[in-house]
Amino acid sequence: GDPERLVGPSTGPDASPRLPKLLPGINLVHGLAGERPETYEHNKRFLQTVYDEGLMLRRINVRQVMAFAGTEMAETGAEIAQEHRDQFQSYKREVRETIDNPMLDRVVPPGTVLPDVHLEYHQDGKTFGRQLGTYALLVAVPGERELGAAIDVAITDHGYRSVTGVPYPLDVNAASMDELTAIPGINRSTAGDVVVGRPYESVEEVDAGVSDLSRFAVVGDLDVSIPGRERSGAGP
Known part of the structure; x- marks a missing residue:
């Protein structure tokens, strides 16, 4: 990414020591129809790219879908979520350790x-x-x-x-x-x-x-x- 775009009112050496006023968040919902094991690797690569580009996220929510009776997800959603449960837990833990932790340090470094x-x-x-x-x-x-x-x-x-x-x-x-x-x-x-x-x-x-x-x-x-x-x- 272009380092020049990181210099602004919220980031860079001259930025005020405050939490940026407006930041996006990302919701990742797993267990949906069509999900494959490769889906997790794709999402991890995407999040790593966001971090490597020097961008900031206020929050990353990682969730598994809940299938309620009478909805389209009642059968397929529950089955996929159950089948991928172990991979989901490992993936969620990795996102917390490799993305969430350093991202929070970027958004609110010591002294903010x-x-x-x-x-x-x-x-x-x-x-x-x-x-x-x-x-x-x-x-x-x-x-x-x-x-x-x-x-x-x-x-x-x-x-x-x-x-x-x-x-x-x-x-x-x-x-x-x-x-x-x-x-x-x-x-x-x-x-x-x-x-x-x-x-x-x-x-x-x-x-x-x-x-x-x-x-x-x-x-x-x-x-x-x-x-x-x-x-x-x-x-x-």
């Missing part, structure tokens, strides 16, 4: 700021939330925060279908150990050193071994510009 993440529930010492929008990303932040609140989050890591982050901007003088260790490049030993060295007067004073800590943290209650705040949420 998601404004107005609405906090929904607690689990395993974390708080989970989403922005308002279609197919909004599930976001996990360390600690149990007030449910129903909306916070800005800087992305620190990602999985196949969800991301983790820290409240943005994170006050390095008040951040918890779990919040500090969520930042890429900071382990518990380094986080302990950061805590012992507090208070700091500037982020530059923090010797955390992170090249650009200011992508995630500030010192004190500092107002910062939130990319995308003029139109809150993740968009479609």
Whole structure:
């Protein structure tokens, strides 16, 4: 692909650290009449081409058809889905590992700021939330925060279908150990050193071994510009 077309308001070295406002998604439905084992290889090649071209997808849904009584799929659909079940599971796992994971890193790399993440529930010492929008990303932040609140989050890591982050901007003088260790490049030993060295007067004073800590943290209650705040949420 032409690398020039990747430079724009949402991608490239000068892009704002925000989630692109409009991204397509793909739905792949399996078990339909006419499906063959080669269908899975064809779809994998297509998705790999999309990724190799430098394009971005907001979501890839991989589903098997459900055959309801009285519909055209009642007989053939169920049979095909059952026959290809093992291949489907292997194919779905491969798509998650080789396409979904690196694609999500491309769409929301560490340092991306998601404004107005609405906090929904607690689990395993974390708080989970989403922005308002279609197919909004599930976001996990360390600690149990007030449910129903909306916070800005800087992305620190990602999985196949969800991301983790820290409240943005994170006050390095008040951040918890779990919040500090969520930042890429900071382990518990380094986080302990950061805590012992507090208070700091500037982020530059923090010797955390992170090249650009200011992508995630500030010192004190500092107002910062939130990319995308003029139109809150993740968009479609």
